[in-house]
Amino acid sequence: xxxxxxxxxxxxxxxxxxxGLVWTMAGGVASSITLDAAQAAPKSVVKPFSFxxxxxxxxxxxxxxxxxxxxxxxxxxxxxxxxxxxxxxILHTGDITQxxxxxxFDDADQILKEAGLPVxxxxxxxxxxxxxxxxxxxxxxxxxxxxxxxxxxWYSFDHNGCHFVALINVKELKAGGMGHLGADQLAWLxxxxxxxxxxxxxxxxxxxxxxxxxEQWGWGTDDAAQALALLARFGSVTVxxxxxxQVIQKTxxxxxxxxxxxxxxxxxxxxxxxxxxxxKIPAGDLRGxxxxxxxxxxxxxxxLAVVDASLV
Amino acid sequence: MLSHLIRCAPSAAVAAxxxxxxxxAAPASSAIPxxxxxxxxxxxxxxxxxxxxxxxxxxxxxxxxxxxxxxVDKSFRSKxxxxxxxxxxxxxxxxxxxxxxxIHPHMTGKVVVxxx
Numbered sequence: 062x063x064x065x066x067x068x069x070x071x072x073x074x075x076x077x078x079x080x081g082l083v084w085t086m087a088g089g090v091a092s093s094i095t096l097d098a099a100q101a102a103p104k105s106v107v108k109p110f111s112f113x114x115x116x117x118x119x120x121x122x123x124x125x126x127x128x129x130x131x132x133x134x135x136x137x138x139x140x141x142x143x144x145x146x147x148x149x150x151i152l153h154t155g156d157i158t159q160x161x162x163x164x165x166f167d168d169a170d171q172i173l174k175e176a177g178l179p180v181x182x183x184x185x186x187x188x189x190x191x192x193x194x195x196x197x198x199x200x201x202x203x204x205x206x207x208x209x210x211x212x213x214x215w216y217s218f219d220h221n222g223c224h225f226v227a228l229i230n231v232k233e234l235k236a237g238g239m240g241h242l243g244a245d246q247l248a249w250l251x252x253x254x255x256x257x258x259x260x261x262x263x264x265x266x267x268x269x270x271x272x273x274x275x276e277q278w279g280w281g282t283d284d285a286a287q288a289l290a291l292l293a294r295f296g297s298v299t300v301x302x303x304x305x306x307q308v309i310q311k312t313x314x315x316x317x318x319x320x321x322x323x324x325x326x327x328x329x330x331x332x333x334x335x336x337x338x339x340x341k342i343p344a345g346d347l348r349g350x351x352x353x354x355x356x357x358x359x360x361x362x363x364x365l366a367v368v369d370a371s372l373v
Numbered sequence: 374m375l376s377h378l379i380r381c382a383p384s385a386a387v388a389a390x391x392x393x394x395x396x397x398a399a400p401a402s403s404a405i406p407x408x409x410x411x412x413x414x415x416x417x418x419x420x421x422x423x424x425x426x427x428x429x430x431x432x433x434x435x436x437x438x439x440x441x442x443x444x445v446d447k448s449f450r451s452k453x454x455x456x457x458x459x460x461x462x463x464x465x466x467x468x469x470x471x472x473x474x475x476i477h478p479h480m481t482g483k484v485v486v487x488x489x
Binding site (some may be wrong): 159160276337339 | 415437439441452453481
């Protein structure tokens with residue numbers, strides 16, 4: 062019980078970490094592997110760059126504690142525009158909308174366009190609520206950035222020597238289960254990764270956490286272990302997700318997991334409330350609990366530098 | 374007197390009486406009282422609902438977050454229910470119906486429909 066308590070405390074503190082804190086993940090990487098990775102990596106392949114992650118904009122949400130999720134999403138985009146180092150692109154890790162309505166997707170696109178950057182999407186469960194069981198999302202984003210997306214919209218792309226993989230874990234969910242990737246997507250992932258050198262930095266982005274943060278609230282992915290087994294040979298793997306509206310990070314071997322803040326409303330720390338519903342906080346505290354994330358890729362380093370910045 | 378009635382009346386009649394006492398209007402054409410399952414704090418309440426054959430069960434979402442009600446055997450499926458929205462289904466076959474929220478699949482419930 063003591064362990065559980067201290068873990069909970071740690072998670073709680075991380076969830077409320079302040080503006081501009083830099084997480085550097087180097088823990089857990091064995092030195093022999095580091096040497097291997099260093100020898101295998103031609104230094105010229107990976108070029109330095111940064112990108113942005115936004116998540117859980119929930120356009121259409123208008124309840125306590127946020128009467129206007131559009132306004133806070135606009136503020137998040139304004140923050141991105143004001144960044145001194147221009148990121149190369151934005152990843153949106155899902156729950157773009159509250160109810161998968163066309164007007165909500167339209168507004169989200171319109172607001173994101175203001176950033177003037179390419180945007181890569183994965184859906185959250187809130188983006189699959191239309192009568193067509195995800196048609197609204199797939200018609201809009203389902204082809205992927207290069208028209209090469211498959212199945213329910215999964216895809217990958219390369220940028221400056223890094224490999225980015227967009228996974229969908231909010232479809233075909235089973236009663237009593239959590240997030241789910243499915244056999245088709247896992248088979249695709251195996252093929253997608255097969256041709257890559259182990260020294261290639263891999264960034265996986267998806268909506269629901271790829272490790273079990275809290276099973277009682279469904280905060281995990283049933284078949285994540287199969288995906289992580291396929292990623293095990295890589296020297297640098299970064300997994301970015303949303304869904305739980307708070308910053309939590311964990312490192313396991315070469316894999317660094319990061320869940321991001323929402324731009325709409327915070328959710329409670331795991332098990333710290335009766336349900337994972339929106340946390341009712343005073344209006345003055347809201348923007349401190351919302352935010353965006355900047356990720357920098359530094360050649361020669363396994364760990365990507367992750368900076369979580371709140372809206373204020 | 375109420376306790377006397379309860380002791381003597383069949384259970385369906387008791388439920389109807391309770392419904393009337395609570396001011397809930399039962400359909401005039403049916404002797405089977407409506408049953409409500411409330412969704413609160415990402416939980417179906419009650420988790421298991423037992424009803425007679427022909428009963429209509431209505432789910433009401435009391436959360437700030439949308440939910441759905443989907444039978445595992447696909448015999449019923451609601452559209453997405455936003456706050457205070459409802460979904461009703463009439464059970465015309467006896468049996469046990471496991472259901473869940475397809476958005477938050479850790480939310481599960483059960484309707485047991487007793488034979489005539």
